[in-house]
Amino acid sequence: MKPLPRHLVLTSLFIVLTITLNSCGAGGDDERTSAPTVNIIRPQDTLNLSDKVPVEILFSDNSGLVSAEITIGNADQGNLVYHFSRRGLSGLNDNLSFEAIIPPAIDAEGKNYIIIKCYDEDGNETFIEGTFYLQENDDIQPVIHMIQPQGILTPDPQTSMSVFYDVTDETGLDSLRVSLISSVSGNLGNEIASKALKFNGEQNAVGNFFFIGNSNYQTGSKYKVKAQLFDQFGNLSEILLPNEYTISN
Ligand SMILES: [Ca+2]
Ligand SMILES: [Ca+2]
Numbered sequence: 001m002k003p004l005p006r007h008l009v010l011t012s013l014f015i016v017l018t019i020t021l022n023s024c025g026a027g028g029d030d031e032r033t034s035a036p037t038v039n040i041i042r043p044q045d046t047l048n049l050s051d052k053v054p055v056e057i058l059f060s061d062n063s064g065l066v067s068a069e070i071t072i073g074n075a076d077q078g079n080l081v082y083h084f085s086r087r088g089l090s091g092l093n094d095n096l097s098f099e100a101i102i103p104p105a106i107d108a109e110g111k112n113y114i115i116i117k118c119y120d121e122d123g124n125e126t127f128i129e130g131t132f133y134l135q136e137n138d139d140i141q142p143v144i145h146m147i148q149p150q151g152i153l154t155p156d157p158q159t160s161m162s163v164f165y166d167v168t169d170e171t172g173l174d175s176l177r178v179s180l181i182s183s184v185s186g187n188l189g190n191e192i193a194s195k196a197l198k199f200n201g202e203q204n205a206v207g208n209f210f211f212i213g214n215s216n217y218q219t220g221s222k223y224k225v226k227a228q229l230f231d232q233f234g235n236l237s238e239i240l241l242p243n244e245y246t247i248s249n
Helices: 004-021 029-033
Strands: 035-040 045-047 052-060 065-072 080-088 093-101 112-119 125-135 143-150 161-168 173-184 187-198 203-212 222-231 236-240
Touching: 029 093, 035 112, 035 125, 052 112, 052 203, 093 236, 143 222, 143 236, 161 173, 161 222, 173 203, 187 203
Parallel strands: 045 125
Antiparallel strands: 035 052, 052 093, 065 080, 065 112, 112 125, 143 161, 161 203, 173 187, 173 222, 222 236
16 A cells, blocks of 8 residues: 555644544533632731621632632631631632621631632532731831941942841831932932841841942942831831941942
8 A cells, every 4th residue: 555645644643633632622521620719819918906807709610610618717716717608609700708707705816717618510629728817906116226237338349238127016027128328418319229128027126137349339428327117017117327327448
Protein backbone atom coordinates (compact mmCIF):
# COMPACT_ATOMS: atom_id res chain seq x y z
CA MET A 1 0.00 0.00 0.00
CA LYS A 2 1.22 3.47 -0.84
CA PRO A 3 1.99 5.53 2.27
CA LEU A 4 -0.37 8.50 2.86
CA PRO A 5 1.05 11.92 1.95
CA ARG A 6 2.51 13.67 4.99
CA HIS A 7 -0.03 16.50 4.99
CA LEU A 8 -2.91 14.00 5.13
CA VAL A 9 -1.36 12.21 8.11
CA LEU A 10 -0.98 15.50 9.99
CA THR A 11 -4.55 16.54 9.15
CA SER A 12 -5.94 13.24 10.45
CA LEU A 13 -3.87 13.56 13.63
CA PHE A 14 -5.24 17.08 14.15
CA ILE A 15 -8.84 15.85 13.76
CA VAL A 16 -8.27 13.03 16.30
CA LEU A 17 -6.72 15.49 18.78
CA THR A 18 -9.57 17.97 18.32
CA ILE A 19 -12.20 15.32 18.99
CA THR A 20 -10.33 14.11 22.09
CA LEU A 21 -10.03 17.66 23.49
CA ASN A 22 -13.69 18.44 22.83
CA SER A 23 -14.85 15.33 24.64
CA CYS A 24 -13.10 16.63 27.79
CA GLY A 25 -14.99 19.89 27.54
CA ALA A 26 -18.76 20.35 27.78
CA GLY A 27 -20.38 17.55 29.76
CA GLY A 28 -17.02 16.01 30.73
CA ASP A 29 -16.00 14.83 34.22
CA ASP A 30 -14.15 18.08 35.04
CA GLU A 31 -17.37 20.00 34.58
CA ARG A 32 -19.18 17.81 37.10
CA THR A 33 -16.50 17.70 39.77
CA SER A 34 -15.27 21.29 39.94
CA ALA A 35 -16.33 22.93 43.20
CA PRO A 36 -17.49 26.54 43.64
CA THR A 37 -15.11 29.45 44.24
CA VAL A 38 -15.68 31.48 47.40
CA ASN A 39 -14.20 34.89 48.18
CA ILE A 40 -14.56 36.56 51.58
CA ILE A 41 -14.61 40.33 51.04
CA ARG A 42 -15.66 41.14 54.62
CA PRO A 43 -14.90 40.62 57.47
CA GLN A 44 -11.14 41.02 57.10
CA ASP A 45 -8.28 42.29 59.25
CA THR A 46 -9.23 44.32 62.32
CA LEU A 47 -12.65 45.81 63.00
CA ASN A 48 -14.07 48.01 65.69
CA LEU A 49 -15.91 45.96 68.27
CA SER A 50 -19.68 46.48 67.95
CA ASP A 51 -22.82 44.34 68.17
CA LYS A 52 -22.53 43.11 64.60
CA VAL A 53 -20.08 41.89 61.97
CA PRO A 54 -20.44 43.04 58.35
CA VAL A 55 -20.34 40.04 55.99
CA GLU A 56 -19.84 40.14 52.23
CA ILE A 57 -19.03 37.00 50.25
CA LEU A 58 -18.73 36.35 46.51
CA PHE A 59 -19.54 32.94 45.03
CA SER A 60 -19.08 31.47 41.58
CA ASP A 61 -19.42 28.05 39.99
CA ASN A 62 -19.08 26.58 36.51
CA SER A 63 -22.45 24.76 36.56
CA GLY A 64 -24.72 26.25 39.23
CA LEU A 65 -24.65 27.46 42.84
CA VAL A 66 -27.12 25.98 45.33
CA SER A 67 -26.43 27.06 48.91
CA ALA A 68 -23.93 28.24 51.50
CA GLU A 69 -23.49 27.77 55.24
CA ILE A 70 -21.86 30.56 57.20
CA THR A 71 -20.41 30.04 60.67
CA ILE A 72 -18.83 32.87 62.66
CA GLY A 73 -17.25 32.47 66.06
CA ASN A 74 -14.68 33.73 68.50
CA ALA A 75 -11.46 31.73 68.73
CA ASP A 76 -10.38 33.23 72.07
CA GLN A 77 -13.55 31.92 73.75
CA GLY A 78 -12.94 28.28 72.84
CA ASN A 79 -14.30 28.65 69.29
CA LEU A 80 -17.63 29.95 70.53
CA VAL A 81 -20.04 30.19 67.57
CA TYR A 82 -22.30 33.24 67.61
CA HIS A 83 -23.66 33.14 64.08
CA PHE A 84 -24.77 30.25 61.87
CA SER A 85 -26.97 30.50 58.80
CA ARG A 86 -27.86 28.52 55.67
CA ARG A 87 -28.56 30.58 52.61
CA GLY A 88 -29.78 29.74 49.13
CA LEU A 89 -27.68 30.70 46.12
CA SER A 90 -28.36 30.53 42.41
CA GLY A 91 -26.81 31.01 39.01
CA LEU A 92 -23.11 30.90 38.15
CA ASN A 93 -22.30 34.00 40.22
CA ASP A 94 -23.99 35.12 43.40
CA ASN A 95 -23.15 37.07 46.53
CA LEU A 96 -24.27 37.50 50.11
CA SER A 97 -24.16 40.74 52.02
CA PHE A 98 -25.57 41.02 55.55
CA GLU A 99 -24.72 41.87 59.14
CA ALA A 100 -24.22 39.01 61.56
CA ILE A 101 -25.52 39.95 65.00
CA ILE A 102 -23.32 39.31 68.03
CA PRO A 103 -25.62 38.46 70.97
CA PRO A 104 -25.12 40.87 73.90
CA ALA A 105 -24.06 38.04 76.22
CA ILE A 106 -21.03 37.23 74.06
CA ASP A 107 -17.70 38.99 74.33
CA ALA A 108 -16.35 38.71 70.81
CA GLU A 109 -13.25 40.84 71.34
CA GLY A 110 -10.04 39.31 70.01
CA LYS A 111 -9.49 36.64 67.36
CA ASN A 112 -12.57 35.59 65.39
CA TYR A 113 -13.12 33.29 62.44
CA ILE A 114 -15.61 32.85 59.60
CA ILE A 115 -16.14 29.47 57.97
CA ILE A 116 -18.02 29.11 54.69
CA LYS A 117 -19.24 25.93 53.07
CA CYS A 118 -20.66 26.30 49.59
CA TYR A 119 -22.46 23.66 47.49
CA ASP A 120 -23.05 23.47 43.76
CA GLU A 121 -25.78 21.53 41.94
CA ASP A 122 -23.48 18.53 41.46
CA GLY A 123 -23.01 18.17 45.21
CA ASN A 124 -19.46 19.54 45.22
CA GLU A 125 -18.47 21.39 48.37
CA THR A 126 -16.02 24.23 48.95
CA PHE A 127 -14.79 24.94 52.47
CA ILE A 128 -12.92 28.11 53.33
CA GLU A 129 -12.00 29.83 56.55
CA GLY A 130 -10.98 33.42 57.28
CA THR A 131 -9.65 35.13 60.38
CA PHE A 132 -10.42 38.64 61.63
CA TYR A 133 -10.01 40.62 64.83
CA LEU A 134 -12.50 42.66 66.82
CA GLN A 135 -11.03 45.35 69.02
CA GLU A 136 -12.37 48.09 71.23
CA ASN A 137 -12.63 51.25 69.23
CA ASP A 138 -9.24 52.94 69.22
CA ASP A 139 -9.18 56.69 68.75
CA ILE A 140 -5.95 57.18 70.68
CA GLN A 141 -2.85 58.13 68.71
CA PRO A 142 0.17 55.83 68.81
CA VAL A 143 3.16 57.18 70.75
CA ILE A 144 6.62 57.95 69.42
CA HIS A 145 8.79 57.72 72.53
CA MET A 146 12.04 58.24 70.71
CA ILE A 147 13.42 58.85 67.23
CA GLN A 148 17.17 59.24 67.46
CA PRO A 149 19.59 59.54 64.52
CA GLN A 150 22.97 57.96 65.19
CA GLY A 151 26.09 58.32 63.06
CA ILE A 152 26.68 60.47 60.02
CA LEU A 153 25.14 60.36 56.56
CA THR A 154 27.70 60.57 53.73
CA PRO A 155 27.76 59.93 49.95
CA ASP A 156 30.03 56.92 50.57
CA PRO A 157 28.07 53.64 50.19
CA GLN A 158 30.56 51.99 52.56
CA THR A 159 29.10 54.06 55.40
CA SER A 160 25.69 54.24 57.00
CA MET A 161 23.80 56.14 59.64
CA SER A 162 20.93 54.74 61.64
CA VAL A 163 17.74 56.04 63.18
CA PHE A 164 16.76 54.40 66.45
CA TYR A 165 13.04 54.15 67.20
CA ASP A 166 10.95 53.29 70.24
CA VAL A 167 7.18 53.34 69.61
CA THR A 168 4.01 52.02 71.24
CA ASP A 169 0.26 51.87 70.77
CA GLU A 170 -2.27 50.65 73.31
CA THR A 171 -4.12 48.46 70.78
CA GLY A 172 -1.67 47.71 67.97
CA LEU A 173 0.96 49.28 65.72
CA ASP A 174 0.53 49.29 61.95
CA SER A 175 3.54 51.03 60.39
CA LEU A 176 6.39 53.44 60.88
CA ARG A 177 8.00 55.59 58.22
CA VAL A 178 11.16 57.61 58.78
CA SER A 179 12.27 60.11 56.16
CA LEU A 180 15.23 62.42 55.72
CA ILE A 181 14.13 65.75 54.27
CA SER A 182 16.50 68.34 52.90
CA SER A 183 16.53 71.59 54.84
CA VAL A 184 17.51 74.73 52.97
CA SER A 185 17.96 77.86 55.12
CA GLY A 186 15.50 76.38 57.60
CA ASN A 187 12.87 75.52 54.95
CA LEU A 188 12.01 71.92 54.21
CA GLY A 189 12.75 70.72 50.67
CA ASN A 190 12.68 67.32 48.97
CA GLU A 191 12.76 64.00 50.71
CA ILE A 192 16.25 62.57 50.18
CA ALA A 193 15.65 59.10 51.64
CA SER A 194 13.04 57.12 53.54
CA LYS A 195 12.51 53.75 55.19
CA ALA A 196 9.26 52.14 56.21
CA LEU A 197 8.38 49.21 58.42
CA LYS A 198 5.10 47.29 58.62
CA PHE A 199 4.13 45.95 62.03
CA ASN A 200 1.80 43.06 62.87
CA GLY A 201 -0.29 44.74 65.53
CA GLU A 202 2.30 44.52 68.30
CA GLN A 203 1.94 47.07 71.09
CA ASN A 204 5.55 48.16 71.18
CA ALA A 205 8.52 48.12 68.86
CA VAL A 206 12.15 49.11 69.23
CA GLY A 207 14.83 48.99 66.55
CA ASN A 208 16.95 50.81 63.99
CA PHE A 209 16.52 51.94 60.41
CA PHE A 210 19.77 52.01 58.46
CA PHE A 211 20.47 54.60 55.77
CA ILE A 212 23.36 53.55 53.53
CA GLY A 213 25.55 56.22 51.93
CA ASN A 214 24.58 57.17 48.38
CA SER A 215 26.53 59.15 45.79
CA ASN A 216 23.41 61.30 45.23
CA TYR A 217 23.80 62.78 48.71
CA GLN A 218 25.47 66.19 48.54
CA THR A 219 28.21 66.81 51.04
CA GLY A 220 27.53 69.90 53.13
CA SER A 221 23.77 69.95 52.55
CA LYS A 222 21.48 69.71 55.54
CA TYR A 223 18.48 67.59 56.38
CA LYS A 224 15.89 66.98 59.07
CA VAL A 225 14.41 63.70 60.27
CA LYS A 226 10.68 63.06 60.19
CA ALA A 227 8.73 60.07 61.53
CA GLN A 228 5.14 59.00 60.88
CA LEU A 229 3.61 56.27 63.00
CA PHE A 230 0.21 54.65 62.33
CA ASP A 231 -1.78 52.36 64.57
CA GLN A 232 -4.09 49.66 63.16
CA PHE A 233 -7.08 51.99 63.27
CA GLY A 234 -5.38 54.62 61.13
CA ASN A 235 -4.50 57.04 63.95
CA LEU A 236 -1.32 58.93 63.08
CA SER A 237 1.47 60.46 65.15
CA GLU A 238 4.03 62.53 63.35
CA ILE A 239 7.17 64.27 64.49
CA LEU A 240 9.83 66.38 62.86
CA LEU A 241 13.00 66.49 64.92
CA PRO A 242 14.07 70.10 65.50
CA ASN A 243 17.76 69.42 64.83
CA GLU A 244 19.36 69.95 61.46
CA TYR A 245 21.92 67.33 60.40
CA THR A 246 24.68 67.81 57.85
CA ILE A 247 25.72 65.34 55.16
CA SER A 248 29.46 64.78 55.66
CA ASN A 249 32.12 63.62 53.20
CA1 LIG B 1 -19.36 23.07 39.84
CA1 LIG C 1 -4.12 53.68 69.19
